[in-house]
Amino acid sequence: MADPMKIRAQLKGDVAEIRVLMSHAMETGQRKDAAGATVPAHFIQSMTIDVGGKRVVDGQVGGSVSRNPVFGFKMKGAKAGDKVVVSWIDNKGEKRTDEAAVA
Amino acid sequence: MKQNIIGALCALAVMGGASAQSPKKPVAKPSTKAAAAPAAEEKDAATLEFEKFRAEMEESNPAELFEMKGQEQWKAKRGPKNVSLAESCDLGQGVGKVEGAYVKMPRYFADADAVMDAERRIVWCMVEKQGFKFDDIAKQPFANETFTPDITNLVTYVATHSRNMKIAVPLDDPKVRDAYEVGKEIAAYRAGPYDFSCNTCHGTDGKRIRMQNLPNLSTPAGAIKGVQGWPGYRMTGGVMLTHQWRMGDCFRQQRFPQPKYASDAVAYLLTYMIGTANGQVYKGPGIKR
Amino acid sequence: MNTTRRTVLKGATASGVLAGLIAAGALRPTQVLASEWNKAAFEAKDTAGALKGIGAAAPADSKDLVLKVPDIAENGAVVPVDVVSNIPKTTSIAILVEKNPSPLCAQFEFSNGALPEASARIKMGQTSMVKAVAKADGKFYTAQKEVKVTVGGCGG
Numbered sequence: 001m002a003d004p005m006k007i008r009a010q011l012k013g014d015v016a017e018i019r020v021l022m023s024h025a026m027e028t029g030q031r032k033d034a035a036g037a038t039v040p041a042h043f044i045q046s047m048t049i050d051v052g053g054k055r056v057v058d059g060q061v062g063g064s065v066s067r068n069p070v071f072g073f074k075m076k077g078a079k080a081g082d083k084v085v086v087s088w089i090d091n092k093g094e095k096r097t098d099e100a101a102v103a
Numbered sequence: 104m105k106q107n108i109i110g111a112l113c114a115l116a117v118m119g120g121a122s123a124q125s126p127k128k129p130v131a132k133p134s135t136k137a138a139a140a141p142a143a144e145e146k147d148a149a150t151l152e153f154e155k156f157r158a159e160m161e162e163s164n165p166a167e168l169f170e171m172k173g174q175e176q177w178k179a180k181r182g183p184k185n186v187s188l189a190e191s192c193d194l195g196q197g198v199g200k201v202e203g204a205y206v207k208m209p210r211y212f213a214d215a216d217a218v219m220d221a222e223r224r225i226v227w228c229m230v231e232k233q234g235f236k237f238d239d240i241a242k243q244p245f246a247n248e249t250f251t252p253d254i255t256n257l258v259t260y261v262a263t264h265s266r267n268m269k270i271a272v273p274l275d276d277p278k279v280r281d282a283y284e285v286g287k288e289i290a291a292y293r294a295g296p297y298d299f300s301c302n303t304c305h306g307t308d309g310k311r312i313r314m315q316n317l318p319n320l321s322t323p324a325g326a327i328k329g330v331q332g333w334p335g336y337r338m339t340g341g342v343m344l345t346h347q348w349r350m351g352d353c354f355r356q357q358r359f360p361q362p363k364y365a366s367d368a369v370a371y372l373l374t375y376m377i378g379t380a381n382g383q384v385y386k387g388p389g390i391k392r
Numbered sequence: 393m394n395t396t397r398r399t400v401l402k403g404a405t406a407s408g409v410l411a412g413l414i415a416a417g418a419l420r421p422t423q424v425l426a427s428e429w430n431k432a433a434f435e436a437k438d439t440a441g442a443l444k445g446i447g448a449a450a451p452a453d454s455k456d457l458v459l460k461v462p463d464i465a466e467n468g469a470v471v472p473v474d475v476v477s478n479i480p481k482t483t484s485i486a487i488l489v490e491k492n493p494s495p496l497c498a499q500f501e502f503s504n505g506a507l508p509e510a511s512a513r514i515k516m517g518q519t520s521m522v523k524a525v526a527k528a529d530g531k532f533y534t535a536q537k538e539v540k541v542t543v544g545g546c547g548g
Contacts, residue, residue: 062498074509
């Protein structure tokens with residue numbers, strides 16, 4: 001199973017900063033391993049962020065996002081304690097959902 | 104931990120062996136030249152540009168993903184003895200205490216009768232307290248692109264709990280002081296096909312390889328630069344690596360045989376390097392090129 | 393897993409039918425809720441194709457789209473990119489690397505209070521223009537900047 005994400009959502013004034021670290025190989029399908037064999041494509045394709053039950057970010061991602069992706073977003077209207085739910089799904093259908101609270 | 108000590112002796116013996124052969128051939132130029140930069144603290148445009156993005160990179164360091172796993176593994180009952188490290192492992196600050204432990208190692212541990220760096224100590228706990236086999240851990244002790252050993256997660260977890268604390272290797276302990284002195288000698292030991300020592304690249308100010316400045320590990324300011332990057336998330340390959348790994352890799356780059364994992368030789372070298380950084384603030388785990 | 397599932401369900405209560413389907417196991421939450429991956433755009437081999445794929449064939453240059461990237465990347469495997477759009481009614485931001493084998497890196501759509509800005513870390517195979525493309529009020533805008541990719545030393 002995919003490893004958990006690390007989610008941070010911090011209020012700075014009326015803006016919440018949301019940082020997400022994801023654990024994923026993000027293989028483009030073009031890289032060769034030490035033995036010269038092509039490493040098959042394996043990367044996150046979609047990611048979403050919901051805050052307080054509402055979709056805030058709907059993202060699409062390609063293999064050229066770095067391994068173990070890091071994303072940062074900002075939003076207005078979030079309150080301390082609001083639930084932040086982040087999900088991703090990759091090209092093999094693997095998925096992961098984690099949550100945190102706005103602090 | 105007998106095998107560790109034997110391992111260390113073997114490593115040192117191998118190094119001695121290499122020295123016996125080395126002076127004969129002044130070998131062709133090394134491919135990674137350590138060219139002298141114009142001045143020690145003169146920063147070029149590229150270095151300044153890298154530094155602009157450092158803070159952002161460090162603020163969201165994928166090392167945190169490994170720390171999360173390490174925390175889970177520290178607290179979980181594991182191994183043949185089904186014991187957690189949290190309830191059995193003393194890193195020098197009391198059983199289970201991780202706060203500030205990383206910056207106070209290497210230190211002498213009476214129960215193991217050895218000077219141990221953080222990684223070596225955790226391995227010792229995994230073997231002695233949890234019942235894991237040393238050889239199993241040592242088989243693949245460092246991460247690659249498809250595998251991260253538990254020990255790497257654990258070291259990252261422990262190191263995170265020393266972030267922003269001052270390095271305080273107990274050099275007033277005679278055993279630690281001895282280890283420091285031996286480590287200092289290892290760092291200065293020139294041998295191998297290129298007649299290199301650690302100090303060839305890391306013993307004076309103003310050296311660089313390609314785009315990277317090389318810290319002078321013989322000064323506190325230089326040593327902390329080397330120390331606080333580890334354990335570190337390495338952008339190349341996206342892998343989490345430890346200070347033990349870095350020591351081994353330095354020997355590989357010198358074209359030396361690599362010292363044995365979790366051995367005296369590595370612990371002594373780390374005692375010298377981290378001890379030299381005493382008093383400086385640890386800002387790891389790091390993110391490395 | 394259960395708590396996660398409950399959370400997702402709660403988020404979807406606006407549509408009782410949808411929640412029912414998810415609860416019945418007929419649909420997986422992420423599949424339902426994320427938009428479909430834009431294969432044509434992400435697999436395009438050149439910038440023109442990628443732009444066409446996201447519907448932005450001829451974006452206009454804009455100073456109000458702020459792209460922050462390093463002049464020189466410390467490592468092409470991890471290049472930090474930060475995009476902020478000051479263009480009113482911006483609803484999405486895309487990041488492209490012209491010389492990558494597949495130029496489109498990511499596209500984000502914003503709603504419900506999200507500010508039109510995004511940061512990510514991307515791979516670059518070689519020195520190249522990095523492009524940001526924003527969609528605002530149905531129109532597309534772009535900004536670009538060159539990032540040099542260097543070769544590094546040893547173990548760091």
